[in-house]
Amino acid sequence: MLILVLYTGELGKKVIQNLINSSNFCVSCGDLCNHCRQARKSYANMIVGIHEFPEDLPTFIEEPEQYIPTEFPYCDLILAIGIHPDILSALPEVVKKTKAKAVIAPAEDSKKTPAGVLEQLRKELEAMGVEFEGPRPFCSLEKTGKPIIDSFVDLGFGKPVLRVETSPDGKMYIGAGVIRDAPCGSTWFVAKKLGWSDIPEYKETISGAHHSYPCTGSMDKDPQLGDTILHKAGYIIREAVENGMEGEKEEKALLPTGHRDKVSSSSS
Numbered sequence: 001m002l003i004l005v006l007y008t009g010e011l012g013k014k015v016i017q018n019l020i021n022s023s024n025f026c027v028s029c030g031d032l033c034n035h036c037r038q039a040r041k042s043y044a045n046m047i048v049g050i051h052e053f054p055e056d057l058p059t060f061i062e063e064p065e066q067y068i069p070t071e072f073p074y075c076d077l078i079l080a081i082g083i084h085p086d087i088l089s090a091l092p093e094v095v096k097k098t099k100a101k102a103v104i105a106p107a108e109d110s111k112k113t114p115a116g117v118l119e120q121l122r123k124e125l126e127a128m129g130v131e132f133e134g135p136r137p138f139c140s141l142e143k144t145g146k147p148i149i150d151s152f153v154d155l156g157f158g159k160p161v162l163r164v165e166t167s168p169d170g171k172m173y174i175g176a177g178v179i180r181d182a183p184c185g186s187t188w189f190v191a192k193k194l195g196w197s198d199i200p201e202y203k204e205t206i207s208g209a210h211h212s213y214p215c216t217g218s219m220d221k222d223p224q225l226g227d228t229i230l231h232k233a234g235y236i237i238r239e240a241v242e243n244g245m246e247g248e249k250e251e252k253a254l255l256p257t258g259h260r261d262k263v264s265s266s267s268s
Helices: 010-020 085-089 091-098 115-127 147-154 186-194 199-212 229-254 257-267
Strands: 003-007 047-052 077-081 102-104 131-133 161-166 173-180
Touching: 003 010, 010 047, 010 077, 077 091, 077 147, 085 091, 085 115, 091 115, 102 147, 115 131, 131 147, 161 186, 161 229, 173 186, 186 199, 186 229, 199 229
Parallel strands: 003 047, 003 077, 077 102, 102 131
Antiparallel strands: 161 173
């Protein structure tokens, strides 16, 4: 799969760095870094182009083509992250030039990425036979049966999925592993902060880690969500941890009693 990234703002930078998995991307743990991301694969070879649009564009753009490069490389998937709504509206022309088969245009701020613009873009692209998703926020993206977009999720990016380990007495997290990462890369940071934290305090641990990463979701109320996008992202990572805990319970329940005890002892 070949990916073209068009972006404005901090989220786009995080997504690119997370895809590349550069050694200097995540510095959240500072001197306590144990290089947990080193084992994760880099997808730099899939990125065929990156274009950053400036943040100081006019409020209204009558001719968005003047801000769009005349040439783009062939690609399968376009990630359009945080770009001006008028440029977003012109994206079908970019799709024609690149022969892209799918577009993902996440919304982290309803003012910068209006729902109406995304819906119109969806209609135009789907009429062209192009897959489209406008997740709100990006970390809500799940598989929907659209082959190219599902392939992106299968790379390990979208709605977070965690594997959680708890102590035999059920009071502490021993650790957490990332199965699917939020596109911005925050899941790794939350997983690291969970290690050796108290389970009864898990909501506070997750919230603190999620905010300090930091999440780039807007704190303005989103009309479609009925809440802020930042809060929605926070609920998503909390649910991922809770699902990880339930998954651990189910795995242990399937083990014979004696083996279950051995696993608990080895984990401690």
